[in-house]
Amino acid sequence: MASDRIFGLVVLGVALAYIASALQIQTSFLSDPVGSKVFPLLIGGIAALASLVLIVRPDENPEWPHGATWLHLGIALVVLVAYAYALKPMGFIVPTAVAAGVVSYQISPRLNTATLTGIGLSLGLFVIFKYVLGLGLVALPRALLG
Amino acid sequence: MDILSNLALGFSVALNPFTLFLAVVGCFLGTIIGALPGLGPSNGVAILIPLAFTMGLDATSALVLLTSVYYGAMYGGRISSILLNIPGDEPALMTTLDGYPMARQGRAGDALVISGVASFVGAMLATIGLVIMAPMLARVAYRFGPAEYFALYLLAFTTLGGVGSKNQAKAVIAACLGLGIAMIGLDNSTGMPRFTYGNLHLMDGVDFLVAIVGLFAITEVFFFIESHGKDSAIGVKLEKVTVPIKDLIATSGAMLRGSGIGFVAGILPGAGASLGSFLAYMAEKSIAGPSGRFGKGDPRGVAAPEAGNNAAAGGALIPMLTLGVPGSGTTAVLLALLMTLNIQPGPTLFADNPEVVWGLIASLLIANVVLLIMNIPMVKIFVKVLMVPAWVLLPGVTMIAFVGIYSLTGSYFDLVLMVGFGVLGYFLRKLDIPTVPVILGILLGNQMEDNLRRAMVISNGDWTYLFSSGIAVGLWAAAITGFVAPIFLRRFLKRPPQPIEAEQD
Numbered sequence: 001m002a003s004d005r006i007f008g009l010v011v012l013g014v015a016l017a018y019i020a021s022a023l024q025i026q027t028s029f030l031s032d033p034v035g036s037k038v039f040p041l042l043i044g045g046i047a048a049l050a051s052l053v054l055i056v057r058p059d060e061n062p063e064w065p066h067g068a069t070w071l072h073l074g075i076a077l078v079v080l081v082a083y084a085y086a087l088k089p090m091g092f093i094v095p096t097a098v099a100a101g102v103v104s105y106q107i108s109p110r111l112n113t114a115t116l117t118g119i120g121l122s123l124g125l126f127v128i129f130k131y132v133l134g135l136g137l138v139a140l141p142r143a144l145l146g
Numbered sequence: 147m148d149i150l151s152n153l154a155l156g157f158s159v160a161l162n163p164f165t166l167f168l169a170v171v172g173c174f175l176g177t178i179i180g181a182l183p184g185l186g187p188s189n190g191v192a193i194l195i196p197l198a199f200t201m202g203l204d205a206t207s208a209l210v211l212l213t214s215v216y217y218g219a220m221y222g223g224r225i226s227s228i229l230l231n232i233p234g235d236e237p238a239l240m241t242t243l244d245g246y247p248m249a250r251q252g253r254a255g256d257a258l259v260i261s262g263v264a265s266f267v268g269a270m271l272a273t274i275g276l277v278i279m280a281p282m283l284a285r286v287a288y289r290f291g292p293a294e295y296f297a298l299y300l301l302a303f304t305t306l307g308g309v310g311s312k313n314q315a316k317a318v319i320a321a322c323l324g325l326g327i328a329m330i331g332l333d334n335s336t337g338m339p340r341f342t343y344g345n346l347h348l349m350d351g352v353d354f355l356v357a358i359v360g361l362f363a364i365t366e367v368f369f370f371i372e373s374h375g376k377d378s379a380i381g382v383k384l385e386k387v388t389v390p391i392k393d394l395i396a397t398s399g400a401m402l403r404g405s406g407i408g409f410v411a412g413i414l415p416g417a418g419a420s421l422g423s424f425l426a427y428m429a430e431k432s433i434a435g436p437s438g439r440f441g442k443g444d445p446r447g448v449a450a451p452e453a454g455n456n457a458a459a460g461g462a463l464i465p466m467l468t469l470g471v472p473g474s475g476t477t478a479v480l481l482a483l484l485m486t487l488n489i490q491p492g493p494t495l496f497a498d499n500p501e502v503v504w505g506l507i508a509s510l511l512i513a514n515v516v517l518l519i520m521n522i523p524m525v526k527i528f529v530k531v532l533m534v535p536a537w538v539l540l541p542g543v544t545m546i547a548f549v550g551i552y553s554l555t556g557s558y559f560d561l562v563l564m565v566g567f568g569v570l571g572y573f574l575r576k577l578d579i580p581t582v583p584v585i586l587g588i589l590l591g592n593q594m595e596d597n598l599r600r601a602m603v604i605s606n607g608d609w610t611y612l613f614s615s616g617i618a619v620g621l622w623a624a625a626i627t628g629f630v631a632p633i634f635l636r637r638f639l640k641r642p643p644q645p646i647e648a649e650q651d
């Protein structure tokens with residue numbers, strides 16, 4: 001009940017912000033009868049209506065994870081975002097080994113297997129991507145390669 | 147005979163050794179992807195698109211590779227349904243109902259062979275149906291103007307929401323979310339930025355591949371972390387596989403009926419393979435009546451849903467190719483592939499790129515034969531693959547997703563966006579909000595708006611133009627019925643029964 005209501009309120013807020021933002025769209029002299037605003041306004045309006053329905057008639061609550069699981073999910077999220085930023089400056093192999101190892105550890109918390117999985121996946125995928133599929137990956141940080 | 151000369155053209159494309167090689171590779175990968183719980187046809191194809199693209203495959207090759215994966219995944223889903231009672235992908239859910247009991251009675255090999263043949267029959271009949279029906283539909287589609295296309299897109303969203311989801315409001319929110327995201331970027335007609343908030347990365351809009359890979363692949367990783375990979379395969383055994391000819395003859399009727407039902411379900415927008423296998427199973431159960439042992443290991447309960455889901459997979463290609471409107475999550479992903487390759491599906495595809503369409507169809511026919519061979523004598527190989535533990539598989543999938551998107555766009559911003567979509571997908575799935583309308587919205591949003599605006603330009607701003615032709619009115623009526631009718635029908639139709647728990651003894 002509560003989950004759907006909260007989600008409905010979030011959608012309502014986003015939809016209203018979307019509508020407000022759509023009203024700010026600059027129009028051009030090259031305009032057609034519909035213009036750039038109408039379709040986004042329609043989308044925002046329909047989403048707002050649907051969110052009201054959800055607030056009035058919510059479904060049952062899903063089963064949310066508990067404390068420790070949230071922590072695992074949070075760690076995985078942080079690592080994936082860090083991986084996204086690290087991939088370019090640090091090359092493929094090191095960030096991939098770390099990220100794959102951490103994700104593996106979050107699924108099955110065994111240090112040795114996770115470490116091996118990370119290193120194995122990183123090297124294995126690098127060979128496949130670089131030499132079999134011919135993608136232009138950089139192995140190590142650019143600074144090291146000079 | 148038009149069809150025969152077209153098919154000859156298709157086979158001349160498909161029988162080229164490289165294309166043939168891609169079809170075999172695609173079938174093999176697809177079966178593995180389908181068999182592994184956690185990887186289904188949609189996310190499997192999604193993570194392979196960026197790779198196929200960066201490898202520089204041409205349109206036909208990329209399409210052949212990925213549709214072979216698509217067909218292969220439909221075959222592969224049954225393997226873990228039967229052996230583990232875990233559907234390898236969503237459409238294989240119904241196969242668990244009788245497949246797993248058969249496996250527990252020591253008839254796993256029989257169940258695999260029957261379902262493999264049923265998959266072949268379903269997919270083959272559907273591909274033949276595609277050959278006959280797609281050109282016919284393409285001819286009708288020539289008469290579609292902007293008003294008709296706008297109504298057609300609406301139909302896709304409403305039936306997806308009505309038929310494919312439990313709560314209409316949630317499906318509407320999902321569709322609006324996708325459409326809203328599609329609006330981000332420069333306006334096609336005026337060139338003015340919309341919803342970019344001064345961020346240069348958003349000027350080009352949100353790349354639909356980033357959204358698809360995030361929503362399908364990254365979301366799956368979060369779900370596996372939550373469940374700690376307890377859905378993995380441990381201790382699977384498969385005895386000698388023989389061909390149960392008696393059962394094959396006894397289930398041939400079920401296979402044919404299942405194929406027919408699945409094919410029709412596949413063509414309908416929004417229904418897709420899951421509904422196809424569900425309807426095929428239910429129909430077979432009611433035909434068999436009290437004589438059937440459905441739910442306790444009846445071979446017909448394996449044959450019908452497998453024929454149904456594979457036929458639906460073929461049927462779903464028809465609206466995708468002829469109208470550019472996908473009927474399911476995976477065909478939405480295939481549409482994304484076509485759009486990435488700069489091929490606009492629709493009636494003109496058949497006239498402008500016959501070698502792509504007919505090459506694809508010929509490859510599907512070849513892929514089917516390859517899949518039958520792979521999935522019956524060689525099924526043991528795939529059973530071995532099932533043993534890959536989740537803690538290796540899911541990190542691997544994540545890294546492939548990252549590399550694919552990174553080599554496609556070369557931007558860390560898109561990678562962060564992809565992770566963002568992964569988080570969004572996690573919450574959406576938790577709240578039981580379907581993700582396919584989101585994808586469809588992102589894919590079709592700009593075209594839907596363009597068609598609306600073009601219609602209004604033609605009519606000089608007269609909104610009644612949207613209902614001015616018979617086809618348009620029919621589509622609007624179908625759209626409204628497809629959305630409203632399930633609300634009433636839901637009281638009569640029960641949801642598909644859940645598979646029995648694996649722990650139960």
